[in-house]
Amino acid sequence: MKELFIAVLALLISNLSGCATMIHASDSNSAARPQTLYETHLIDAENGTALSVESLVQRIASADVVVIGEYHGHQAAHLLQSQIQSALYRQQPLQVLSMEQFTFDNQPAIDAYLSGKTGETEMIEDSSAWDNYRASYRPLVEFARQHGLPVIAANAPAAIVRCVGRTGPGYLERLPAADRAQLPDNAFMDTPAYREKFTAAISSSHGAADDAMRKRMNNTYKAQLLRDNTMASRILAARGAHPGHQIVHTTGTFHSEGHLGTVAMLRQRAPEVSVTVISPVVWPADEESAPFYENRNNGDFLYFIQPLPEEFLDEEREHKAMSARFRRPAEDTCQGDST
Incomplete structure (x- = not known):
């Protein structure tokens, strides 16, 4: 049972990084329902005005981040990210691509590929790239x-x-000094x-928690905060390295939605840095979703997308899949791991 809880919690936090907000269709007069899974409809979150990619980038070309x-x-x-990347480049060719999807210990593998020392498959293997790299992130890196x-x-x-997720924040103190210095x-x-x-996201999935569950x-x-603070720190380091x-x-939108997570950490660490947030909103499949004006603070700009298909309808199959997806390898241990 404990293994299942860990699997469910791990899947939840993984999904939190990319979960999207719903919007009531009747609350936006400037956008229609996207017709395909490739289609996005951009709006200004302040007033609901529809935007093209080109008009968007004209507004955000001067943003630091x-x-x-x-x-x-x-x-x-992913298509919209690629379109914004290239359109911004036309406005401001001094550009750096920063990605949650790679961890900083794999930076040498990225650099080796960019400098022509390795091929794409070698980079994917050496960097532990996400399984959907070729379908989702290849266009960004190739640009x-x-x-x-x-x-x-x-x-x-x-x-x-x-x-950190298994043993707590004290785990960092047990790291070698050289590893800790990079965080x-x-x-x-x-x-x-x-x-x-x-807490609201977790509670909605797990309900009331006992002391052991609250600790986990x-x-x-x-662990989520470690990701956010690391990404904020790496972004600021990139600004220093590339004036x-x-x-x-x-x-994933949970790291930036509402100007929270990584964005909030950026602002705390460097208040002078201007940050623009573009957030996804899933077009509702029903009429019970939250209205637009309750979601307008999710970002400076929003883009509507179709919902993805449900992964599972059979709960037993879903539990088995989650357990398999997050099963701990035999060699994957933490110093002082008591879970």
Whole structure:
């Protein structure tokens, strides 16, 4: 049972990184329902005005950091990211691509590929790229490679994140000094609104929690904060390494929605940096979804997308799949792991 809980919690936090908000169709006069899974409809979140990609980038060309939230694996989100990346480049060719989808311990593998020392499959293997790299992120990296732009592996190392989630934030103190030095100062910096959002998301899936579950949930939250603070730190380091460049950062929308997560950490660490947030909103399949004006604060700009198909309708099959997906390898251990 404990293994199932861990699998469910792990899947939930994975999904939190890319979950999307629903909108009531009748509350937006400027957008129609997207007709395909590739289609997006952009709007200004302040007033609901419909925008083209070109008109959007004219408004955000001067931003220091542009954060494009995504619903992981959604074709429309990834197509829009590529369109914004190239359109922004035409406005501001000094550009850096920063990605949640790679961890910073794999930066050498990214750099080797960009410099022509390795091929794509070698890079994918060496960087532990996500399974959907070719379908979702190849266009972004290839645009950067073809134009000689830096690509920043922004996320925290997966093994460290997993161990913080299992054993708590104290795990960082057991790391070798050289490993700890690569992580950001104040690695678990937080905001009350983000904790509230995270707690609400967890509670909606798991209901009331006992003390043991609350401890595991808190550790999972700390792992989430480690990701956010690491990404914020890496973005700021990229700004220092590439003065005058605009940073385009791709991430699951939970890390940026509502200007929380990574965005809030950016603002706490560097208040002078201007950040624009573009967030996905899933067009509703029914009439029970939250209205537009309740979601307008999710970002500076929103884009509507179709919902993806349900993965499972059979709960037993879903539980088996989650358990298999997050089963811990025999060699995957944490120092002092008591779970």
